[in-house]
Amino acid sequence: xxxxxxxxxxxxxxxxxxxxxxxxxxxxxxxxxxxxxxxxxxxxxxxxxxxxxxxxxxxxxxxxxxxxxxxxxxxxxxxxxxxxxxxxxxxxxxxxxxxxxxxxxxxxxxxxxxxxxxxxxxxxxxxxxxxxxxxxxxxxxxxxxx
Amino acid sequence: xxxxxxxxxxxxxxxxxxxxxxxxxxxxxxxxxxxxxxxxxxxxxxxxxxxxxxxxxxxxxxxxxxxxxxxxxxxxxxxxxxxxxxxxxxxxxxxxxxxxxxxxxxxxxxxxxxxxxxxxxxxxxxxxxxxxxxxxxxxxxxxxxx
Amino acid sequence: xxxxxxxxxxxxxxxxxxxxxxxxxxxxxxxxxxxxxxxxxxxxxxxxxxxxxxxxxxxxxxxxxxxxxxxxxxxxxxxxxx
Amino acid sequence: xxxxxxxxxxxxxxxxxxxxxxxxxxxxxxxxxxxxxxxxxxxxxxxxxxxxxxxxxxxxxxxxxxxxxxxxxxxxxxxxxx
Numbered sequence: 001x002x003x004x005x006x007x008x009x010x011x012x013x014x015x016x017x018x019x020x021x022x023x024x025x026x027x028x029x030x031x032x033x034x035x036x037x038x039x040x041x042x043x044x045x046x047x048x049x050x051x052x053x054x055x056x057x058x059x060x061x062x063x064x065x066x067x068x069x070x071x072x073x074x075x076x077x078x079x080x081x082x083x084x085x086x087x088x089x090x091x092x093x094x095x096x097x098x099x100x101x102x103x104x105x106x107x108x109x110x111x112x113x114x115x116x117x118x119x120x121x122x123x124x125x126x127x128x129x130x131x132x133x134x135x136x137x138x139x140x141x142x143x144x145x146x
Numbered sequence: 147x148x149x150x151x152x153x154x155x156x157x158x159x160x161x162x163x164x165x166x167x168x169x170x171x172x173x174x175x176x177x178x179x180x181x182x183x184x185x186x187x188x189x190x191x192x193x194x195x196x197x198x199x200x201x202x203x204x205x206x207x208x209x210x211x212x213x214x215x216x217x218x219x220x221x222x223x224x225x226x227x228x229x230x231x232x233x234x235x236x237x238x239x240x241x242x243x244x245x246x247x248x249x250x251x252x253x254x255x256x257x258x259x260x261x262x263x264x265x266x267x268x269x270x271x272x273x274x275x276x277x278x279x280x281x282x283x284x285x286x287x288x289x290x291x292x
Numbered sequence: 293x294x295x296x297x298x299x300x301x302x303x304x305x306x307x308x309x310x311x312x313x314x315x316x317x318x319x320x321x322x323x324x325x326x327x328x329x330x331x332x333x334x335x336x337x338x339x340x341x342x343x344x345x346x347x348x349x350x351x352x353x354x355x356x357x358x359x360x361x362x363x364x365x366x367x368x369x370x371x372x373x374x
Numbered sequence: 375x376x377x378x379x380x381x382x383x384x385x386x387x388x389x390x391x392x393x394x395x396x397x398x399x400x401x402x403x404x405x406x407x408x409x410x411x412x413x414x415x416x417x418x419x420x421x422x423x424x425x426x427x428x429x430x431x432x433x434x435x436x437x438x439x440x441x442x443x444x445x446x447x448x449x450x451x452x453x454x455x456x
Contacts, residue, residue, distance in 0.1 A: 013159030120455030266373030
């Protein structure tokens with residue numbers, strides 16, 4: 001289980017390879033990469049605030065839960081904070097399991113929980129406005145699936 | 147949409163990065179990597195047979211279906227054939243979409259369909275036996291989800 | 293003349309990956325009957341067609357499908373890709 | 375003395391990321407009332423507590439939770455990570 005909360009850029013492909021390599025007991029690796037999306041074409045940057053200490057504790061608890069529930073061989077979570085440019089990765093999750101159903105479900109679960117239970121807040125900075133991203137009811141509802 | 151059927155090794159991380167880079171309209175990238183798993187600890191290699199021509203046509207049809215149905219920005223499928231050693235990637239799928247639900251569902255759908263509708267057959271070669279991998283009822287049942 | 297292909301254990305039982313077959317069979321099922329009657333290795337491969345799949349000109353099809361106009365028939369077990 | 379932290383727009387409205395507060399409040403709700411009565415910027419931040427979340431010693435909690443033994447309280451809007 002590897003959890004990193006950092007301001008530095010990360011290389012999703014290199015992280016995926018390091019995570020997946022040398023495992024003979026694993027048949028399925030799923031990754032999710034969240035990318036800064038420029039919906040309106042005017043985004044200058046995305047500022048990500050977090051709650052140091054609580055962030056790591058919350059991510060660890062959620063990830064440990066996923067590993068136990070889906071009997072994962074391993075799980076990875078990387079989440080950035082600070083000012084991010086459009087098109088760069090915000091965060092990634094990876095899961096490794098014997099079979100594909102467990103790897104998919106666990107990654108999906110991790111994303112749902114990280115989205116609404118890990119203490120991060122996003123603010124979009126454009127030329128003429130700065131807006132805190134609002135949580136969606138759909139994101140809270142998604143937790144009821146699990 | 148990128149589809150490759152090949153005997154050569156591929157680098158899942160490099161493929162993921164090439165697939166994800168430079169997209170400002172995409173917020174979510176999901177990847178699945180299928181790895182040769184050595185369940186009993188005696189696997190020498192996995193031989194993958196395929197039906198040239200039909201393979202590419204079937205994968206293209208399934209992928210096009212996923213792109214349309216989930217309004218994907220892009221999709222990637224790479225599948226190897228030939229003799230593969232334990233621990234190496236057999237195939238990968240990647241999906242890029244505005245939001246995570248579409249990216250996850252489309253990747254999950256692609257895997258279910260590729261597993262049961264793309265003409266590949268796996269044979270496990272161990273020291274004392276060579277066994278064609280049998281299709282599972284669960285894999286056929288999984289198609290009913292979509 | 294029709295190109296008939298075999299994959300995986302069907303190929304191993306019949307002993308060749310493909311062959312040209314001169315047939316008047318109207319359906320896949322008739323072609324299977326014809327081959328089964330021919331030699332033991334075909335009978336062994338086609339003993340349980342419920343365990344087999346068939347593709348006509350590279351599209352998955354059914355055993356009661358007509359063969360008129362078809363150039364390539366392929367027999368194989370359920371796929372196990374991914 | 376209690377360490378009280380604010381994040382995202384709660385932080386912006388109150389104007390500081392954290393502060394030490396000397397309080398006898400028995401619950402989170404009482405602390406919110408106390409702060410709201412203090413100054414307009416707190417009243418603005420806590421106008422609608424249904425739009426807020428609270429963590430006690432870095433664990434998500436509820437507004438009716440007791441503050442006995444708690445060293446750190448954090449107020450923030452619903453999280454938007456991922």
